[in-house]
Structures are given as structure tokens and as C-alpha cells.
Amino acid sequence: MKADKLKSFNYAIGMFGTSIPINMLKTYAAIFYVDRLGLTTVQLATILFVYTFIDALDNPVYGFLSDRTRTKWGRRRPWLVIGTPLLVLGFIAFYSTPEFLAGNSLFGYAMLFYILTGTLDSVINANYGALFPELFRTDASRAATNALRQAFQLVAMIISIALTPIVTGAIGYGPTAVIYGVLGGAVILYMALTAREVEIHVDEQKPDLWRSLKDLFTNRKFWMAGFTNAFYSAAMSLVLASLPFFVKYTLQIPDSQSTILFASVLIIAIGCVAVWARLVRKYSVIPVWRIALATLAIAFIPLYFANSLPTAAIGSALVGFGFAGVITTMDLIGAKVMDEDTRKYNLRREGIISNALGFMNRLNGLFTSFAFYLIFVIFGFESGANPGSDPANASRFLLTVFPFALMVISFGFSWTLDFPRDEKPPELLGVAPEATGD
Numbered sequence: 275m276k277a278d279k280l281k282s283f284n285y286a287i288g289m290f291g292t293s294i295p296i297n298m299l300k301t302y303a304a305i306f307y308v309d310r311l312g313l314t315t316v317q318l319a320t321i322l323f324v325y326t327f328i329d330a331l332d333n334p335v336y337g338f339l340s341d342r343t344r345t346k347w348g349r350r351r352p353w354l355v356i357g358t359p360l361l362v363l364g365f366i367a368f369y370s371t372p373e374f375l376a377g378n379s380l381f382g383y384a385m386l387f388y389i390l391t392g393t394l395d396s397v398i399n400a401n402y403g404a405l406f407p408e409l410f411r412t413d414a415s416r417a418a419t420n421a422l423r424q425a426f427q428l429v430a431m432i433i434s435i436a437l438t439p440i441v442t443g444a445i446g447y448g449p450t451a452v453i454y455g456v457l458g459g460a461v462i463l464y465m466a467l468t469a470r471e472v473e474i475h476v477d478e479q480k481p482d483l484w485r486s487l488k489d490l491f492t493n494r495k496f497w498m499a500g501f502t503n504a505f506y507s508a509a510m511s512l513v514l515a516s517l518p519f520f521v522k523y524t525l526q527i528p529d530s531q532s533t534i535l536f537a538s539v540l541i542i543a544i545g546c547v548a549v550w551a552r553l554v555r556k557y558s559v560i561p562v563w564r565i566a567l568a569t570l571a572i573a574f575i576p577l578y579f580a581n582s583l584p585t586a587a588i589g590s591a592l593v594g595f596g597f598a599g600v601i602t603t604m605d606l607i608g609a610k611v612m613d614e615d616t617r618k619y620n621l622r623r624e625g626i627i628s629n630a631l632g633f634m635n636r637l638n639g640l641f642t643s644f645a646f647y648l649i650f651v652i653f654g655f656e657s658g659a660n661p662g663s664d665p666a667n668a669s670r671f672l673l674t675v676f677p678f679a680l681m682v683i684s685f686g687f688s689w690t691l692d693f694p695r696d697e698k699p700p701e702l703l704g705v706a707p708e709a710t711g712d
Contacts, residue, residue: 278415284468285409286423288402291461293430294454295365296395297390301435303368304646306447309522309658313352315650319643323384325392326639332393334487336452337400337629341622342480344578348471349625350401357397358462362455364391367452398462400629402586407624408472411708414555416606421551423662424601428544430458435514436536439529481623489619496615498691500634504566505684506600508638509677512645513539513593516672520586523665524673527583538587542594543601550602559606564688566599571681578674610693645676 307313336353343349368387375383410416422471434454441450490496521532551634577589608631612624648670649655654662662668 281409281470282415282419282422283407286464286511287426288462288465288469289423290426290430291458291465292395292398293427293465294434294458294461295361295391295451297393297431297434297514298438298451298454299365299368299395300511301481302442302447302518303384304440304515305518306369307371309519310464311380312657312659313380313384314377314648315655317381317384319647319650321381321388322639322643322646324385325389326637326643327589329392329396329639333396333400333629334483334490334626336397336625337404337623338483338486339480340404340625340629341486342478344457350405350471351469353397353646354462354466357394357401358459358466358502361391361394361398362459364394365455365690366451367391370448396629400625401629402462402465403605403608403628404612404624405469405471406585406605407612408622409469413559413606416609417551417554417559420605421547424598425544425618427601428540428547428598432537432540432544436533439518439532443530455707479621481626484668486621486623486626489615489625493611495614495691496627496630496691498612498687499611500631501692502567502684503604503608503631504634504637504688505569505641505680505687506570506604506704507635508641509570509680509684510597511638512642512677513673515642515647516669518671518694519665521670523661523669524667525581525583525586531583533598534583535586535590537622538590539597541558541600542591546595546598547602549598554606559603559610560692561649562599563603564609564635566596567681567685568605570596570600571678571685572596574674574678574681577679607691614693621658641680643674645672648676 304318308315308318334452340349340353342353345352346682347355364387368391370546370554371380371383406416406420410419441453448671473546517535518532519530521527521535525531550562550566572595573589573592577586577593580589608628615621615623615627649662649668652670653664653668654660655665655668656662
């Protein structure tokens with residue numbers, strides 16, 4: 275039992291490391307470059323748009339290479355160990371913008387390091403995600419481990435999102451990125467060096483790229499799970515990116531008080547992850563997943579009417595409750611997609627499926643790009659120097675209206691997907707029978 279708990283801890287804590295840099299990148303890129311440095315919302319939208327398509331090309335390749343990797347250290351560990359320092363360096367560079375940059379040079383610099391950091395995050399998360407269904411072979415062990423890793427993710431989000439306005443206010447964005455990058459990188463490396471992968475069997479077939487892409491392309495459940503996740507992820511990415519604007523322009527309170535609203539989301543989410551995990555164990559993942567998606571969608575309605583810090587905190591807490599349910603269940607859906615592929619084709623392709631699901635997740639860049647473009651068109655919000663005539667409602671639109679519409683679509687897609695309730699994960703070569711009872 276102690277060994278099982280240590281195994282879960284060593285894997286789950288990796289989510290803390292992977293979450294810190296990417297959450298600061300995605301949450302504060304807009305407010306840092308648009309409001310402080312003068313990048314326009316159209317330029318930011320262009321960066322997000324271009325990155326999404328680059329991600330479409332590189333994600334399947336990363337997953338394919340990971341699945342075909344054969345070393346004495348395993349499939350995933352080499353990618354994690356090599357990719358982590360590069361991720362940290364790219365992240366630090368993004369928030370350490372040279373002061374002489376402006377105009378097109380600032381735009382080029384932001385695009386370069388946003389894309390570089392984002393693609394390295396894809397490498398890390400694809401390999402981290404691929405380990406999950408491999409290391410944990412029952413629904414019970416997956417539910418318990420996923421609840422723990424989502425708790426770690428939420429703690430990381432409190433640090434990298436809720437506390438960031440206070441930290442950056444004291445020491446600036448560049449030094450903050452250094453601290454967060456080093457901390458996150460160290461935890462990822464700890465996870466990579468302690469997680470024990472399933473031994474690669476000598477008879478195990480290597481997946482073929484074109485066949486894998488064909489099988490993935492024709493896998494209806496992959497697409498339905500991917501689109502559900504993409505619309506949800508877009509909604510939450512927009513919430514995180516737009517909350518600082520909402521605090522400044524709609525509530526008109528100090529930037530540092532955005533910490534209270536972020537904390538309202540994240541602390542409630544931490545407390546509710548265990549509740550949602552218990553519901554999964556009692557009722558199975560699919561119905562609980564759908565309820566979580568619906569709950570998150572409904573939570574944006576009271577947040578729309580928030581006009582003060584207390585009412586915004588209450589609305590944010592409701593968002594946190596729904597958010598906890600989705601993060602508790604979404605990865606379990608992805609694991610089932612991987613299990614079904616392994617069972618059907620007798621191939622280990624967790625890497626390419628994990629990365630492909632990751633790409634679908636990153637389709638949120640299209641929607642967040644479109645949302646920022648819309649506030650320019652509808653409200654005339656161009657930048658911090660030129661926020662237009664109605665920045666309060668522009669920010670409210672970003673935080674509540676657009677995310678609500680995205681969650682309604684996500685909930686609709688969830689009804690196109692189902693799995694047999696009691697179907698067990700397929701057996702893997704190199705896994706001892708007793709290891710399936712994590």
C-alpha cells in the first residue's frame with residue numbers, strides 16, 4: 275500500500291511542475307505584452323492563431339517519436355529530461371523582454387518565444403500524459419491518482435496565477451519567471467527520474483506514423499473527446515487570460531486584488547476535487563463528466579452580473595466548483611481512448627494519442643484568438659494605451675459571455691461519446707498480474 279501511494283505521489287507531483295510555467299505563460303502573456311508593453315490585441319490574436327497551426331503540425335510528430343523511442347531509460351524519460359531545461363529557458367526568455375524592443379520587433383520576439391515555450395510544453399505534457407494509463411491500470415487507481423495530480427495542479431495554479439500579481443508587483447515579471455521556471459523544472463525532473471515505466475518488451479511492435487495517423491483520423495471517440503476538451507479548455511484559458519482585464523476595467527480595483535478572484539476559483543477547486551473523484555468511483559466517469567461540464571457552463575451566468583469584489587468572488591467560486599469536476603474527469607476520458615486503441619490494434623500508442631489530445635486541447639488558441647479579435651471589432655479595445663470607449667463591457671464579454679458559449683458547445687459534444695462501464699484496461703507486456711491492482 276505504501277509503495278502504491280508513493281508511486282501515485284511521484285507521478286502526480288509532476289503536474290505541479292508542468293503547470294507552473296505554462297499557466298503563467300497563458301494567463302499573463304496578454305496583460306504583460308498588451309497592457310504593459312504595447313502589443314496590440316490584433317498582434318496577440320495573430321500569435322495565438324499562428325501558434326495553433328504550428329502545434330497542429332508538431333504534436334503528432336512528438337507523440338510518434340515518443341512511442342517509437344527505445345532506450346534503457348524508457349520511452350518517455352529521455353524526452354522529459356532533455357525537454358525540461360529547454361522549456362525553462364524559453365519561458366524565462368518570454369518574460370525577460372529586452373527594453374529596446376517595440377513595434378514589429380516586439381511582436382516578433384513575443385511570437386518566437388511564445389511558440390518555442392508552447393511547443394516544448396507539448397513535448398513535456400505528451401510524455402507525461404502518456405505515462406498515466408501505462409502506470410495505473412484500473413479505474414480506481416486512475417481516479418485516485420488523477421485526483422491527487424489535479425490537486426497538485428491547483429496548488430501550482432495558486433502560485434503561478436493567483437499569487438503572480440503580488441510577486442510580479444514586488445520583483446517584476448522577469449525574476450518571477452526565473453523562480454517559477456526553476457521550481458517547475460526541478461519538479462518535472464524529479465517525476466521523470468522516479469516514475470518507473472513499463473519495461474519495453476523485445477517482441478513489442480513499433481507503431482507506424484501513417485497508419486497511426488489514419489487510425490487516429492478514423493477514431494470517432496478521439497475526435498469527440500478532443501472537441502469536448504478543446505471547447506472547455508478554450509473557455510478556461512480565456513477566463514485566466516481575461517480576469518486581470520476584468521479586475522482593472524470592469525471592477526476598477528487594484529491589479530493585486532485579482533489574487534482574491536483567482537484564489538476563489540482555485541481554493542474551491544482544490545477542496546472539491548475529492549468530492550468529484552468520489553462521485554466518479556460511485557457512479558462512473560461519463561455521467562459525472564457531463565454534470566461537471568454543465569455545472570461549469572452555468573457558473574458563468576452569475577459571474578456575468580458581478581459588479582464588485584465580493585460578488586465577483588462568489589461567482590468565481592462557482593466557476594471553481596465546476597472547474598474541479600472537469601479536471602477530475604477529463605483525463606480519465608483520455609485514458610479510456612488510449613485503452614481502446616491499445617485493445618483494438620495491439621499497439622502502444624499512448625504518446626501519439628496523448629499529444630493529439632493535447633493538440634485538440636490547444637485548439638483553444640483559435641477561440642481565444644477570435645475572442646480578443648472580437649473585442650477589438652465590437653468594443654474598439656486595441657491595447658492598454660487605447661482600450662476603446664467601453665473597456666468594462668469588453669472585459670466582461672471576455673470573461674463570461676464567450677466562455678459560456680464555449681462551455682455549452684463542449685457539453686453538447688460530451689453526449690456523442692460513451693464507453694462500456696465495466697470494461698477493463700488491456701493487459702500490457704511487462705506488467706505483472708499483481709501490478710494491475712494499483
